[in-house]
Amino acid sequence: MLVSRRHFLQAGSTAAAVGLVGAPYVARAQQAQFTYKYANNLPETHPMNIRAKEAAAAIKTETGGRFDLQIFPSSQLGSDTDTLSQLRSGGVEFFTLSGLILATLVPAASINGIGFAFPDYATVWKAMDGDLGAYVRKQIAKANLYAMDAIWDNGFRQTTTSTKPINGPDDFRGFKIRVPPSPLLTSMFKALGAGPTSINFNEVYSSLQTKVVEGQENPIALVEVAKLYEVQKYCSLTNHMWDGFWFLANRRAWERLPEDVRTIVAKNINAAGLKEREDTEKLNATVQKELTAKGLVFNTPDPAPFRDKLRQTDFYTQWKGKYGDEAWSHLEKYAGKLA
CATH class of the missing domain: 3.40.190.170 (Bacterial extracellular solute-binding protein, family 7)
Structure with a gap:
């Protein structure tokens, strides 16, 4: 970064x-x-x-x-x-x-x-x-x-978009979003109904500018330094990953x-x-x-509906299987019941 x-x-x-x-x-x-x-x-x-x-x-x-x-x-x-x-x-x-x-x-x-x-x-x-x-x-x-x-x-990762704020999981349906080459992130956005595309970071600005993707996700400090606010209108504090x-x-x-x-x-x-x-x-x-001050519009959606949406898919159960019961029980001790 x-x-x-x-x-x-x-x-x-x-x-x-x-x-x-x-x-x-x-x-x-x-x-x-x-x-x-x-x-x-x-x-x-x-x-x-x-x-x-x-x-x-x-x-x-x-x-x-x-x-x-x-x-x-x-x-x-x-x-x-x-x-x-x-x-x-x-x-x-x-x-x-x-x-x-x-x-x-x-x-x-x-x-x-x-x-x-x-x-x-x-x-x-x-x-x-x-x-x-x-x-x-x-x-x-x-x-x-x-x-x-x-x-x-x-830091927490947030979602920026050029078309609409992300207020709930339905806003991700069909949404074209850039993600880094991360199986975990790709899996999560697919489960939310989005269309994640892995793009190298040095191509993110141009991909947003030419509408190859509608949005991206990153800690907000990176949104500023890469000047993504020039090609994005909204920043939804989804806190979808820490x-x-x-x-x-x-x-x-x-x-x-x-x-x-x-x-x-x-x-x-x-x-x-x-x-x-x-x-x-x-x-x-x-x-x-x-x-x-530079014009980016922030909103803070409720995380509960996003978690509920993921629970309706196999996202949590899939990753529980990969990490194992012991690791997952430690996670749920703090995060609450996920799978």
């Missing part, structure tokens, strides 16, 4: 705490006993990198310079798929990755993206800081990766660290993740105000 420097510097307390961020930040080793690389796919001005920079400084101080965390934002070390391979081999020690992409290695990692499972952030954090998150971390461990306790926020970033470590590299260093690193990274959550939620509110 490429988001403008201007908007991420408006992330409330984040900007005030850090000020301007210039070139990509790299902590400089000073006789460090351990120098580890941390890669991510977001700009240096995103709250993720601002909070990670703060954590790196705190870790260096608290370990007396023994641990040096080098930060590589903006996919500098390769695509998500490439960097995941580097993480598994040990070429990169830390990486933050969406559960939707991690699911190619750990299928359970995408379960938080089940359609209309979470109505709000409060429910998300109860689940991901509770039994559901613990279950996913155990599955991640089976892939020889270590996941920090606190998952970082990517996604987060797992802060992952190569297990061998993680276990090489002395216990006291691991404790300091984990404490600061998890604390930074909690701050990033707050920053991202504030950022979304800021971007919504700006998009409203």
Whole structure:
């Protein structure tokens, strides 16, 4: 997700705490006993990198310079798929990755993206800081990766359209919508009666402009930076999917660290993740105000009818079968009965 420097510097307390961020930040080793690389796919001005920079400084101080965390934002070390391979081999020690992409290695990692499972952030954090998150971390461990306790926020996905607001599930019937190449998203929109089409993001603007599709779905910050408001009229806050970033470590590299260093690193990274959550939620509110000023019309539909519509199809039962009863029971503990 490429988001403008201007908007991420408006992330409330984040900007005030850090000020301007210039070139990509790299902590400089000073006789460090351990120098580890941390890669991510977001700009240096995103709250993720601002909070990670703060954590790196705190870790260096608290370990007396023994641990040096080098930060590589903006996919500098390769695509998500490439960097995941580097993480598994040990070429990169830390990486933050969406559960939707991690699911190619750990299928359970995408379960938080089940359609209309979470109505709000409060429910998300109860689940991901509770039994559901613990279950996913155990599955991640089976892939020889270590996941920090606190998952970082990517945000809820919303629906934009050029023809009409989405007020209820019937508005999706026959609706031509662009989706990323995600089996979960494609399955959900088909179940709602829409016609999902996978299109590369660099072609989304032109596809909307030429009416190849009527709408698309993404976190609203991306709607602004990609100027999709120029070719879309409505933004329906459907909150149809929430996604987060797992802060992952190569297990061998993680276990090489002395216990006291691991404790300091984990404490600061998890604390930074909690701050990033707050920053991202504030950022979304800021971007919504700006998009409203640019003419995008917002509405907030009731999620209940969408869930009811999906229950009338095999969507939930299909994905319950793929994730398994144990994973699904953890999900429903927080989301309520789905299948």
